[in-house]
Structures are given as C-alpha cells and as structure tokens.
Amino acid sequence: MERGRRSRSTDQASEPSKRRKFVACQRCHAHKIKCSGDQPCAKCRSVGCADECQFTPRDRQVKVSESYLDLLISENRRLKEHSVSSANTAEADHDAESGPARPADVPDESNTSVRNPLIGDRAWFHRYDPSAPPMFIGEAACTAFATRFRRFLTGNNALPHIPRTQYVREEQIAAANATNVQWPSLQQARLLVKIALRQVGYIYHLVLRKSTLEKLEEIYRSGDFDCTVNQCKFFALFAFGEAYSMRVEISSGSRVPGTSYFARALSLVQILPERTSITHLETLLLLSLFSYYLNRRHSALILIGTALRSGLSIGLNHNIPESQLIDPVERQHRIRIWWTIYTFDRMWGSKMGHPSQILDDDIHLDMPSNVSPAQLHEEQFSDTDFVTANINLARIVGETIAKLYSRRKYNETFLQRVQKLLKALKNWVETLPEHLRLNKDDPDINRKHISSLHLSFNQCVILTTRPTLLHLLMKLNESENQDTISQPVLTLGEACIQAARHSHSHILTKWINGSLPVFGYFHAHYLFSAALVLAMSSFLPIGSPSDLGGFETGLEVLRSMSENGNLAASEFYHNLEQVKHCLESRKPKDPKSSQAVRPSTAAASASGPSIPPTKMPTAAAPTATTVPITSIIAPPDGLIDHTSPGYTHPSIPPGSLAVQPAAGGFTTAMTFLEPTMQDFLAQSDFDLGLLHPVDTFMSDESLYTSNGL
Numbered sequence: 001m002e003r004g005r006r007s008r009s010t011d012q013a014s015e016p017s018k019r020r021k022f023v024a025c026q027r028c029h030a031h032k033i034k035c036s037g038d039q040p041c042a043k044c045r046s047v048g049c050a051d052e053c054q055f056t057p058r059d060r061q062v063k064v065s066e067s068y069l070d071l072l073i074s075e076n077r078r079l080k081e082h083s084v085s086s087a088n089t090a091e092a093d094h095d096a097e098s099g100p101a102r103p104a105d106v107p108d109e110s111n112t113s114v115r116n117p118l119i120g121d122r123a124w125f126h127r128y129d130p131s132a133p134p135m136f137i138g139e140a141a142c143t144a145f146a147t148r149f150r151r152f153l154t155g156n157n158a159l160p161h162i163p164r165t166q167y168v169r170e171e172q173i174a175a176a177n178a179t180n181v182q183w184p185s186l187q188q189a190r191l192l193v194k195i196a197l198r199q200v201g202y203i204y205h206l207v208l209r210k211s212t213l214e215k216l217e218e219i220y221r222s223g224d225f226d227c228t229v230n231q232c233k234f235f236a237l238f239a240f241g242e243a244y245s246m247r248v249e250i251s252s253g254s255r256v257p258g259t260s261y262f263a264r265a266l267s268l269v270q271i272l273p274e275r276t277s278i279t280h281l282e283t284l285l286l287l288s289l290f291s292y293y294l295n296r297r298h299s300a301l302i303l304i305g306t307a308l309r310s311g312l313s314i315g316l317n318h319n320i321p322e323s324q325l326i327d328p329v330e331r332q333h334r335i336r337i338w339w340t341i342y343t344f345d346r347m348w349g350s351k352m353g354h355p356s357q358i359l360d361d362d363i364h365l366d367m368p369s370n371v372s373p374a375q376l377h378e379e380q381f382s383d384t385d386f387v388t389a390n391i392n393l394a395r396i397v398g399e400t401i402a403k404l405y406s407r408r409k410y411n412e413t414f415l416q417r418v419q420k421l422l423k424a425l426k427n428w429v430e431t432l433p434e435h436l437r438l439n440k441d442d443p444d445i446n447r448k449h450i451s452s453l454h455l456s457f458n459q460c461v462i463l464t465t466r467p468t469l470l471h472l473l474m475k476l477n478e479s480e481n482q483d484t485i486s487q488p489v490l491t492l493g494e495a496c497i498q499a500a501r502h503s504h505s506h507i508l509t510k511w512i513n514g515s516l517p518v519f520g521y522f523h524a525h526y527l528f529s530a531a532l533v534l535a536m537s538s539f540l541p542i543g544s545p546s547d548l549g550g551f552e553t554g555l556e557v558l559r560s561m562s563e564n565g566n567l568a569a570s571e572f573y574h575n576l577e578q579v580k581h582c583l584e585s586r587k588p589k590d591p592k593s594s595q596a597v598r599p600s601t602a603a604a605s606a607s608g609p610s611i612p613p614t615k616m617p618t619a620a621a622p623t624a625t626t627v628p629i630t631s632i633i634a635p636p637d638g639l640i641d642h643t644s645p646g647y648t649h650p651s652i653p654p655g656s657l658a659v660q661p662a663a664g665g666f667t668t669a670m671t672f673l674e675p676t677m678q679d680f681l682a683q684s685d686f687d688l689g690l691l692h693p694v695d696t697f698m699s700d701e702s703l704y705t706s707n708g709l
Contacts, residue, residue: 138353192241500533
C-alpha cells in the first residue's frame with residue numbers, strides 16, 4: 001500500500017499542476033497573506049475583487065556551486081585587465097589569450113550578403129594619447145596599405161602604423177599669418193594670379209578666369225584692398241602662384257612657398273557664414289586644394305565639407321530656373337563650382353578612406369556644358385569634355401570606397417563588386433574623347449591636365465585591384481591547402497601591376513623632363529602608390545623581379561622631392577624606407593645561396609614568413625576556373641641592379657636611377673583588352689558568386705585588422 005501511495009504521488013508530480021504554488025496574486029503578496037493560487041484566488045473572491053486578481057510570477061531560483069561563481073569572477077577580472085592592455089597588443093595575441101571564437105562569431109563565407117571580407121570589425125587608430133583623441137586610419141589610404149604590406153613582410157601583425165609628422169602645423173600657420181602679409185605690387189599680383197590659373201585653373205574649375213583678372217585690375221585701380229571677401233580669394237590665388245614660381249618660403253618659416261598668403265586667407269575666411277556666396281565657395285575650394293600642398297589632408301577634407309554644406313544651403317545641387325539667373329556665364333559657373341566640390345569630396349575621401357558626404361541620388365543638376373559664343377567660353381572656362389570626364393571618374397572613385405573599403409553589407413560578393421567597378425572604368429576609358437587620350441608615341445606633348453586625368457584613372461584602377469594583389473601574395477605565402485588560385489585573382493593582380501607600371505613610367509618621364517611640380521601633393525602620392533605595387537610585383541610570377549628596380553627609383557625620386565621641400569614626399573619617402581628595410585630583412589644571409597633571393601623555409605629571416613617554392617604559369621594562357629601553382633619566380637640578388645638592361649635612361653647617369661619603361665607605349669587602357677580581363681568582365685554574377693567563392697574568404701585577422709594602432 002505504501003508503494004501504491006508513492007506511485008500515485010510520483011504520477012501526480014509528473015503531471016502539470018493546475019495550482020501554481022510558486023505564485024501569489026498581487027493583493028495577497030502586498031498584504032502578506034497566504035494565497036490559494038487559483039485564478040481568481042479565494043481571498044479575492046471573498047472580498048469581491050475577483051476581476052482585479054493578478055498574478056506576478058516569483059523569481060526563479062537556481063542553485064549553482066560556489067566554484068562556478070569563483071570562476072565567473074576570475075574570468076570577469078581577467079577580461080577587464082586584458083581590455084586595458086589590448087590597445088598595444090596584436091589581435092592575434094588577443095585571440096590566442098581569449099580562446100577560440102564561438103561558431104556563431106565565424107562569418108559564413110558562402111553567404112553572398114556578408115560584408116566586405118577585406119576589413120576587420122574595428123577601425124584603425126593611432127596609439128591613444130590622453131592629451132589628444134586618436135586619429136582614424138582609413139583602409140583606402142596608401143599609407144595604411146603600406147602598413148599591411150610591411151606586416152606581411154615581417155610576419156608581425158602588431159607592426160604599428162607610421163604616423164604623419166611632415167605637415168605644416170597650426171603654430172606655423174599662426175606664425176606665417178603674423179608676418180603682416182600685404183597685397184603685392186600690381187605687376188607681381190598679375191603674375192601670381194596668371195600662374196595659379198595656368199597651373200590649377202585648367203585642371204579644376206575654381207574661378208572664372210577672365211572675370212578674376214578683371215576684378216584684380218579693378219581692385220588695384222580703385223584701391224579697395226579692405227574687402228575681406230576679395231582679400232581671401234586673391235590671397236589664396238597668390239599662394240598657388242608662389243608655390244609654382246618659388247623654391248622656398250621667404251618669411252613664414254615654412255618649407256612651402258605661399259604659406260603666408262594661405263595663412264592670411266585662412267584667418268580671414270568665414271567658415272560659418274549665415275548666407276554664403278559663390279566667391280566664398282571659390283575661396284574654400286582654393287584653400288582646400290592648397291591644404292594638400294601643406295600635407296594637411298584633414299584640413300582639406302573639413303574645408304571641402306564646409307563648402308559642400310554651404311553649397312547645399314543655396315541649392316547648388318539643383319538647377320536654378322533661368323528666369324532667376326539669366327546670365328549664361330554665371331549659370332555655368334554655378335554648375336561647375338558644384339561639380340568641383342563634388343569631385344574634391346570624392347577624391348579627398350579616397351585619399352583617406354572616408355565616405356562621400358552626399359549621395360548621387362541627392363544631386364539633381366545638369367552636367368557642365370559649353371557657353372555660346374565659343375570665344376566667351378574659352379575666356380572663362382576649361383574644356384567641357386575634360387571637366388565631365390573628371391566628374392565621372394570621381395563618381396567611380398566614390399563607389400570604389402563605398403563598395404570595397406567600407407563596412408557596409410552588400411548582396412554581391414567581393415568579386416562581383418570589383419567586376420562592376422572595372423566595367424565602369426572600362427566604359428570611362430572607351431568613351432573618352434580623342435583629344436583627351438594620352439599620346440603614346442610622344443609623352444612629352446601631353447598637356448598637364450590630360451596627364452593628371454590619366455594618373456587619376458590609373459590610381460582608381462590600383463585602388464580597385466590592389467586588395468586582391470595583396471591577397472594573392474598572402475595566398476602564395478601559405479603552405480597548406482593552397483594548391484590553386486582562380487583566374488580572376490590573377491587577372492586583377494595583373495591589372496594592378498600594369499596600372500602601377502604606367503603611372504610610374506609617366507611620372508618618371510615628367511621628373512626627367514623637369515615638368516614635375518616641386519610642391520604638389522598628387523604626383524608624390526601616385527608615385528608612392530605605384531612603388532608599393534611594384535615592390536609586391538617583384539614577389540609574384542605575374543609580375544617581374546625587375547619591378548623592384550621601379551620601387552627603388554620611386555624611392556629615389558621621393559627622396560629628392562623631399563629634400564626640395566615637398567612635405568607629402570617626405571611622408572611617403574619615410575614609409576617607403578620602412579618598406580625597403582622589411583624587404584632587406586627577407587633576403588637570405590648568403591647572397592650566393594642556390595636558393596637565389598627567395599627565402600626558403602630554412603633560410604628565411606626569423607622575423608618574416610616564408611614563401612614556399614611554388615610555380616605558376618602565365619596568367620594569360622589558361623581559361624579554366626583555376627590554375628595550378630607549382631613554383632614561383634625568384635627575385636634578383638640585390639634590391640636593385642642599377643646597371644640592368646632596360647632600366648637606365650640616357651639623361652640619367654648610369655647607376656643613379658632605374659627607369660620602368662612603358663613597354664612600347666603601353667597604357668592602362670590596354671589592360672581591358674587582355675583576353676583574361678575580357679573573360680572576367682564577361683562572367684555572370686552567378687559565376688562570380690558561386691564558381692569562385694574561394695576568392696572572397698580573406699579573414700579579418702589576416703589582412704585588414706585594426707588592433708594595435
């Protein structure tokens with residue numbers, strides 16, 4: 001009988017109980033009286049509060065062991081201590097210390113909607129300084145790419161980013177402004193303005209050429225030198241005139257001529273006008289562009305951002321009715337000022353990896369057009385086709401930053417996005433008017449604005465393809481499960497190398513001919529970008545060991561530009577020097593070794609990873625999805641053989657510079673005519689999304705990690 005009662009008791013306990021003994025209605029709980037647990041409970045029914053009887057479940061109590069609590073406390077303490085020191089440690093160390101990530105944290109690489117696989121979850125910053133906030137390091141910046149390459153060469157993922165120190169500081173600008181800058185003589189003012197219009201006015205629409213010269217004459221004729229708006233604009237123009245006509249700043253103490261005029265204009269310009277004007281926007285554009293000559297990239301971005309917002313306040317992104325602005329020159333000037341703001345916004349952002357400040361969908365403005373009669377147009381404006389080509393290229397650059405270097409999520413795979421960008425670049429170069437194409441037979445006759453346009457195009461190709469080039473280099477360095485590399489990866493790597501070779505050759509020709517601007521920013525930047533790619537190319541079968549000679553040449557030219565006072569060249573030269581040290585650390589200790597220069601696993605430097613001996617046929621031959629790799633070409637014995645055939649120039653003493661030839665007039669446009677590139681551009685989204693998933697597997701830790709900076 002006792003066994004039967006125990007059995008019934010067990011059966012009752014196994015069934016869901018209708019009486020919830022672990023709860024009490026709110027009224028019983030408040031009065032601290034026993035509750036029957038019914039709904040409504042007996043007490044509430046007896047006092048007529050059945051409708052108000054509400055239950056609140058009591059907190060569930062779970063018994064845990066004391067050792068488990070001690071474990072949680074120690075783990076919490078360890079994580080707090082680790083978070084303090086993690087700012088100066090590598091993320092690889094962090095992962096090893098914290099243990100393996102949970103399966104939920106591992107990205108699903110088969111999912112085509114995954115975000116850009118090239119960058120990490122966290123942004124780059126310089127080391128934290130309590131006295132100042134850290135500086136953001138954009139992934140699209142060439143200096144950031146140089147840091148990635150140095151990390152690969154040394155095998156040290158904690159290698160710090162090289163901070164920018166070569167720029168004109170605020171105290172120097174204040175000192176330059178304190179020199180009591182005055183208006184120059186009329187003759188000197190004419191020369192300075194004409195130099196500025198000639199050097200930068202034909203590349204970017206900044207002012208009306210004839211109207212600006214007429215206004216200058218009017219100021220000197222009337223003696224009206226006190227107007228702040230005019231003073232800001234013309235002092236900014238004087239700064240460009242001095243930068244292109246002088247070799248040293250006389251009075252300000254800065255290395256860059258024109259700094260005094262720039263400082264004076266910057267101190268007078270209104271950053272926050274309630275009602276802006278076109279002249280005010282002209283000044284902001286001039287100051288933003290000249291900021292690059294002082295290597296003040298952040299200032300340039302802030303100034304162009306101010307110009308963009310001020311332009312929105314007067315509706316520059318919309319067409320103004322002709323009834324409100326009848327003068328065709330003023331209408332066209334208004335249109336072109338906006339598109340210059342747009343171009344600067346995209347281009348400046350690409351130098352540092354910052355997003356565009358306005359979407360294309362929010363712009364409802366006509367493209368630039370010609371003004372009649374033709375003589376009037378030529379007096380005031382640059383070539384319309386050139387301005388339009390610059391705008392369209394800036395649009396592609398903005399899309400490149402958004403689609404390849406941002407942390408947005410896209411439905412397309414990485415290769416699909418690269419393909420669309422390269423299709424846009426191919427269409428851009430194919431539709432370029434004949435008079436804007438480079439002269440392959442005689443590069444010397446190419447005018448400055450055409451040269452600048454094609455260098456910008458080459459840089460956009462490099463920006464689009466160089467992550468894949470670095471990925472290819474890293475894949476060849478891996479020794480396990482890396483037997484094949486797909487044809488699209490080889491094709492993109494080849495395109496990047498060809499663009500770098502062409503930029504390098506074009507800039508070097510200008511340097512030899514003496515036509516390279518001494519204090520300009522962009523030629524130094526393009527040369528630095530090309531030199532990095534050439535250094536990488538020397539390690540790859542699709543490149544050439546002699547490309548290392550082009551790297552050394554770029555280093556030499558940047559050194560010379562730096563010694564002449566170019567601040568941007570000083571920064572880039574210092575970065576390339578560090579890359580050179582990393583390259584030298586990979587050379588074998590015995591140059592006469594049978595392994596040539598490519599370090600084997602046994603002979604490689606302890607500080608850097610080894611590249612296994614592999615082999616790859618030329619990328620243009622196969623058309624299959626993947627290409628087997630069996631060996632790799634060895635680089636030369638030294639960093640450069642200055643006496644190597646094909647890498648000297650008659651106008652340069654032997655052994656002083658190595659010149660990367662243009663290979664019979666080769667231009668970057670020819671890259672799109674290569675069969676492998678045509679095959680890549682012709683592949684469907686389905687093929688790129690499913691047949692080549694291996695090409696989008698780059699992990700956050702192996703390429704674009706952000707800890708330690």
